[in-house]
Amino acid sequence: MKIRITIPKDVKNILKRDIDDYEINENKLYNLIYENMDFEYNIEQDRSVYKDETELVQFTLSKENYCKYFSPFNLKIKKAKFFRQLLVQYALKSSYERELIIFKKSVNTLKNAIENNRKIKVTFREREDILDAYFIISLEKENRNYLVSYSEYKEMILSYRIKNIRSVEILSEFREIFDEKYIQNLKENFDPFLSYGKKVIVKFNFEGIKHYEKIITNRPKLLEKNGEKWIFEANEYKALLYFCGFMDMVEILEPESLREKMIEKIKKMVLIYDISNSKQIEILKE
Known part of the structure; x- marks a missing residue:
């Protein structure tokens, strides 16, 4: 199903920045927003907010999202209004919140690995690594999300931007034993450079x-x-x-x-x- 809507220009600018920042195409971004974001259409919010200068957005729903959209409630709403409100609500969120929406699948896999004490195989832009993941943390001031883990490739504890992770695979091996007190202190005193204790x-x-x-x-x-x-x-x-x-x-x-x-x-x-x-x-x- 093709979607063709107009949205406020400032909203479109935010979406463009995310496309560039996350290095994904426009169609994929909009599908991930609908697939991953907790969203309920609210008729009270669909008012004159769209009187500002607008720009056109066009994309095609994936098969999975096509099936998701066709509920009795959604069929009562004009699809242009539904998806316009979806994108506006997404754009109103902070940058780190939007990042968690787009990379929800990877984040959930990481949380699962941490909870179950498993090693993970992570693919970045140019290489792969085996990691012992310790925690995920959001820095509201920086509007960024980080994974902190031990890297077998670098043989040290590092922090990674969530957006730079391309894929995550949970392995059967358990994480190595680590200093839980140090990791907790690292989390409580976190900065992306992992300066704690240095x-x-x-x-x-x-x-x-x-x-x-x-x-x-x-x-x-x-x-x-x-x-x-x-x-x-x-x-x-x-x-x-x-x-x-x-x-x-x-x-x-x-x-x-x-x-x-x-x-x-x-x-x-x-x-x-x-x-x-x-x-x-x-x-x-x-």
């Missing part, structure tokens, strides 16, 4: 402190200040992501491995500018 110590100059007060994106949690030492909770990746922009306004003190990584980045940057300067000198000589 410390980075830095020293700012005067300009660095001013810069720190202004830059809040990816800023690690400040645990304490001890004289000139600022102690943050962050893993090395998050620390590099945040502090690299400080240039000469910060010095990484600990851990030593992070300090070495920063030194290597500085060396590469100096090399780039040395090469650039040499080329400029040659051009000036000419």
Whole structure:
């Protein structure tokens, strides 16, 4: 069955963003919305909300959704009104809620594996991995959903965006024994970088402190200040992501491995500018 409706332009823009973000086609998105979203048509909501500028939406219902739609109640409603209200209600939800709707099948499979203590085989864009899944968590501030699990490929605990999971298969093997207290603390203190329990110590100059007060994106949690030492909770990746922009306004003190990584980045940057300067000198000589 083909559906042809007009919807508010701002609703269509949200749907377009989801199509791009989730990397699925328009027809599949609309079918997943109808298949997965808890929705009941409400005649009281179908009013003048559609007087704004509109855009056309066209899609074809899958066989499963075609059968789902044909109930005695739905047949009393014009299908254009029914599906218009469906898409509007979907668009009114937050981004992380919409993500859970679109990836409901994967999320339910993950929850099943966690509940039954099973390993899972997960397919991402470019590779597969065997995971011991621990928990799924939603960050309302970031409007994102994450799976936290142990990766056999990487041999470490990682967080994954739910939207990046292409398929999930529950395996017969049980998960490995893990530190339940640590995982619970990780959940209660969650950030996507899994910074809990990891410390980075830095020293700012005067300009660095001013810069720190202004830059809040990816800023690690400040645990304490001890004289000139600022102690943050962050893993090395998050620390590099945040502090690299400080240039000469910060010095990484600990851990030593992070300090070495920063030194290597500085060396590469100096090399780039040395090469650039040499080329400029040659051009000036000419």
